Amino acid sequence: MMIITMHPIGYIHTPYTDPKGAPIQPRYGDKVSGTVEILPEYAEGLSDLDGFSHIYLLFHLHLSSEYKLKVTPFLDDQLRGVFATRAPRRPNPIGLSLVRLIKIESNILHIENPDMVDGTPLLDIKPYVSAFEDIGDHRIGWLTGKAGKAGKRKADDRFDR
Numbered sequence: 001m002m003i004i005t006m007h008p009i010g011y012i013h014t015p016y017t018d019p020k021g022a023p024i025q026p027r028y029g030d031k032v033s034g035t036v037e038i039l040p041e042y043a044e045g046l047s048d049l050d051g052f053s054h055i056y057l058l059f060h061l062h063l064s065s066e067y068k069l070k071v072t073p074f075l076d077d078q079l080r081g082v083f084a085t086r087a088p089r090r091p092n093p094i095g096l097s098l099v100r101l102i103k104i105e106s107n108i109l110h111i112e113n114p115d116m117v118d119g120t121p122l123l124d125i126k127p128y129v130s131a132f133e134d135i136g137d138h139r140i141g142w143l144t145g146k147a148g149k150a151g152k153r154k155a156d157d158r159f160d161r
Helices: 040-046
Strands: 010-013 033-038 054-060 094-105 108-112 120-127
Touching: 033 040, 033 120, 054 108
Parallel strands: none
Antiparallel strands: 010 033, 010 120, 033 108, 054 094, 054 120, 094 108
């Protein structure tokens, strides 16, 4: 098996000290502010990012341990395949969130609506480009009729078990 090694390019800072109580998706972050501290050796890579209103953050779910291939996700009471969910306990604990970029000061990105816990290691940043992302016709599988009910739900302890 191939070994892949990644190193953080920075750390995400949020008001959430525990996964329990954090928003289940960035959209439900209630305009909470956070910052992303880019390590000095990667700061040059932030050039031109300030022209984008939204960015994807790819991060290591560092508090996640063990994984299950079947989980009971938020908004459902049935076991589902982990790859058909956004559950944090995964074979490769990588998170993806789309957040609003407010401003950049040196190596600090000010963001809105983070859904990760404080101190989360950042692996990469990618700009959101609506012309690339708007796919029009799409399906949302088992979430049909449920996705709109997420509202202001916060994470609970279901993935601590």
